[in-house]
Amino acid sequence: MQNSQARVDNAAKVARVASRRLALLPRADKDAALRALADAIEAGADDVVRANERDLTRGDAAGMPANLQDRLRLTPERVSGVADALRELAALPDPIGDVVRGSTLANGLQVRQIRVPMGVVGMIYEARPNVTVDAAGLGLKSGNAMILRGGSAAAATNAALVEIMRTTLARIGLPADTVQLLDGGREDVGALITARGLVDLVIPRGGADLIRTVVTQATVPVIETGVGNCHVYVDAEADLDMALAIAVNSKTHRPSVCNAAESLLVHQSVAADFLPKVLAELGGAGVLLHTDEQASLAAQAAGVSCEPVTDADWAAEHLAMELSVGVVPSLDAALDHIAQYGTQHTEAIVTQDRKAARRFTSEVDAAVVMVNASTRFTDGGEFGFGAEIGISTQKLHARGPMALQELTSTKWVVEGDGQVRV
């Protein structure tokens, strides 16, 4: 443990040195570096894919599930996709130096709040090699030095990618320590989240257990990401065809991610019409339905199998083809249910009633509130942010999809002619 702390502290110190350089880099230099990284990763695709095959072989031997193997796998096409993401980052505006607010005070002082990098940012994430490159790219563009701790199942792939990026940065005259990879086991996580004063921010991405551990033990500032028990509420005044499309898309488009819907609430005045259609379509798509009494009756009448919904189901983030379905007597009951079970990630209402939509968007406490749209739109790419570093479910600093701007802080610059307090 002590060795791990010393090693991580040292990584943070060399990252700090790199970050001072990065903070002053003009946009053109950062964009040129991003394009150089993209080219180098494509040129090194064979090495990366070979390293990835070693990870996959190891994972297969250890019984890694097929969906996790797929998330870990890099093909030459996927490597090109990863490189293209860096080129897209180069095309995005640079947030550093933006003037957020400013004014001239009565005493003549000119005050400006200016966007600056965080400094040294740690990231802890699952075995998804594309995140390694995205995080390095987002860090570089926002002037931050990144310390990455990827899932150990992707160790060889991450090492290959980071080696290419560090070599390329050094070759073009930028600090290699712009991106570092921690590979010292679990203790590194503990060391990283307690490197107070050395690391400015840690972003954990992953399951609820990781997030809880990090938040409980960290002394470094943390942004929580991602547990999503997202609801779709079909209001009394919903267009039911639209509601059907949104419910099915929110659940089935990509069930393994945090913005997929986990619960469907249906207003009782449309339940008789809507439930048979939506349950048949969801059941037909292979969704395991956890239903309340009224929805169970509708499912049985439609010949769709279902299980009685439990309190644990209502609270669960399944991340799978499972959905809790229930009938609510009113908008108020839907709001209460969401306040009780929601995780403040994404909540959707389907309605043509202006007043219901306004109440839902005002009263639901969540990072993103959707009206007549799929929960799946909570995404940095969909919002036009370019690559995304995670989805914040906390209220401090960043809420919802996080990208370049969320990796920045600000600094006040005050200019005068000798003003003093009287």
Added chain:
Amino acid sequence: MQNSQARVDNAAKVARVASRRLALLPRADKDAALRALADAIEAGADDVVRANERDLTRGDAAGMPANLQDRLRLTPERVSGVADALRELAALPDPIGDVVRGSTLANGLQVRQIRVPMGVVGMIYEARPNVTVDAAGLGLKSGNAMILRGGSAAAATNAALVEIMRTTLARIGLPADTVQLLDGGREDVGALITARGLVDLVIPRGGADLIRTVVTQATVPVIETGVGNCHVYVDAEADLDMALAIAVNSKTHRPSVCNAAESLLVHQSVAADFLPKVLAELGGAGVLLHTDEQASLAAQAAGVSCEPVTDADWAAEHLAMELSVGVVPSLDAALDHIAQYGTQHTEAIVTQDRKAARRFTSEVDAAVVMVNASTRFTDGGEFGFGAEIGISTQKLHARGPMALQELTSTKWVVEGDGQVRV
């Protein structure tokens, strides 16, 4: 401890209920409430002053230093000042509902990022009764329910003030739990900072020990405030009359606060001219000078007493009439010194050299960087924010003076016509 946690958790739960109401209050209602609180506090001034006298008697018996007694003391005039601060808050714009960013996506989705309250905010602070009212007022205006834990030396005063505010809120039909006071001893602090999921944010104000304790033990998000080892750097190209005024004002205007200067760095090319004048004036004002070799010689030649500066002095936040003074060979040396010893609060340069000013403002990593102005201007009131809840020295969420906007989060509202992901 368990009793304390249960009591604080319950306070947070009733605060949550109040916060739901507050989040939806229109500005007019909040401003009317602030004015009603101001009137009630003035009308109850006699009770408040009597309670304050009990605290002062207790403090005097316990040997409370005169400067802390002064900070604790409320006279009828000071009570009116506290009430007026609430009226000034009523006149400030309401941040809630502001659209921070927004766009229409290619698929027709309308996306807006809207400012919303944090929810339930805890505040831990020293024995300054005006903070009790300021915090309650800032919370109300920004739609947050506040849980206050003031210094125990002000217990009777705080109880009187909070009682008046709660009674008034109830009388005008708003939740009394908009403001609550914890009075259960030290365990309440521990309970408050670990009330995860119940409290959205805790702001500790006070000495370095309190801040360290809170940051280390908290599982609730925290904004660190205020340790300030602020430097004034007098550049080679400084106007020396201006530099004299700024150095003296930064140190002596109010030495007990975090934006007072603690260190003076002088470029060697102006040291021979500047040091005798500034040391004589500071010494004459009663400042204890900790001087490096060259500054010691200048002090002795000017007949000003001084002590050799130590590494501990350079690192210290004296909060008193003491100043560390040294000569640096270059702007780079000044930047290095500030990077080593600064606390990222406020750093000032005095110079007429555009390039030096630009380098200083770009390269110094601090919440506020001053050019040709006193460090004492780092203040929410001076910046035009109205009442201030503290000065953040962290990079996450808020940096520098914090007021209404810093007590808010955001929510994304996405409106569509049935869009789904393809």
